[in-house]
Amino acid sequence: xxxxxxxxxxxxxxxxxxxxxxxxxxxxxxxxxxxxxxxxxxxxxxxxxxxxxxxxxxxxxxxxxxxxxxxxxxxxxxxxxxxxxxxxxxxxxxxxxxxxxxxxxxxxxxxxxxxxxxxxxxxxxxxxxxxxxxxxxxxxxxxxxxxxxxxxxxxxxxxxxxxxxxxxxxxxxxxxxxxxxxxxxxxxxxxxxxxxxxxxxxxxxxxxxxxxxxxxxxxxxxxxxxxxxxxxxxxxxxxxxxxxxxxxxxxxxxxxxxxxxxxxxxxxxxxxxxxxxx
Numbered sequence: 001x002x003x004x005x006x007x008x009x010x011x012x013x014x015x016x017x018x019x020x021x022x023x024x025x026x027x028x029x030x031x032x033x034x035x036x037x038x039x040x041x042x043x044x045x046x047x048x049x050x051x052x053x054x055x056x057x058x059x060x061x062x063x064x065x066x067x068x069x070x071x072x073x074x075x076x077x078x079x080x081x082x083x084x085x086x087x088x089x090x091x092x093x094x095x096x097x098x099x100x101x102x103x104x105x106x107x108x109x110x111x112x113x114x115x116x117x118x119x120x121x122x123x124x125x126x127x128x129x130x131x132x133x134x135x136x137x138x139x140x141x142x143x144x145x146x147x148x149x150x151x152x153x154x155x156x157x158x159x160x161x162x163x164x165x166x167x168x169x170x171x172x173x174x175x176x177x178x179x180x181x182x183x184x185x186x187x188x189x190x191x192x193x194x195x196x197x198x199x200x201x202x203x204x205x206x207x208x209x210x211x212x213x214x215x216x217x218x219x220x221x222x223x224x225x226x227x228x229x230x231x232x233x234x235x236x237x238x239x240x241x242x243x244x245x246x247x248x249x250x251x252x253x254x255x256x257x258x259x260x261x262x263x264x265x266x267x268x269x270x271x272x273x274x275x276x277x278x
Contacts, residue, residue: 118181
């Protein structure tokens with residue numbers, strides 16, 4: 001309310017209200033998609049510099065579900081852009097209001113497709129990459145893109161300040177938002193993969209009792225933690241343990257990986273996969 005009051009005092013009340021409506025509609029699209037996918041929405045936060053739908057189950061959802069929920073927001077914004085254009089062309093909306101609302105929704109839809117976490121495009125990129133390089137490595141790739149986007153925004157704001165002598169606070173606020181969101185995502189992958197490994201029974205049941213097999217090779221002296229970062233969702237993994245010359249020392253499966261992690265911890269060498277299970 002304080003922000004609205006300040007905006008109104010500065011003659012920008014209408015613009016801020018339209019921005020908040022656009023953000024609310026964007027997040028409502030995420031909520032609708034999440035609900036349709038059977039996920040519970042904890043809360044929705046709307047601020048002048050962005051919004052966030054808190055969906056606890058999304059971190060453990062299949063990549064296709066995460067992609068569906070992520071894509072709903074940009075699609076919702078682009079649909080609103082089209083509806084606003086139609087309303088303007090049919091004289092149902094003031095051209096000045098329509099132009100601003102079009103710009104806001106187009107910016108929301110397009111900016112959120114940038115493949116960097118915590119943006120929707122980052123979640124889409126992670127969902128696509130997870131089956132190819134594992135959930136952990138996919139997350140790391142889009143987290144790095146999120147850090148790069150944050151630095152680029154801050155640098156752009158600083159450049160405008162230096163060249164024009166004007167400060168664009170939005171650039172710095174968005175940079176902080178992007179950096180913090182990427183930082184939060186950085187620590188989720190190993191927990192997500194661990195949960196996937198422990199829930200393999202549910203994965204088999206959800207896919208008719210059969211999962212595709214994905215082979216992995218790991219050096220005997222590499223830490224088990226590295227395997228967590230290349231485990232792909234929706235696959236069952238067979239692991240070959242290799243010596244320093246690349247010769248196969250033995251073969252293990254996901255059950256052996258879970259046992260080794262529980263027994264020895266994530267920093268233990270991969271050769272521990274070949275230890276007999278108690």
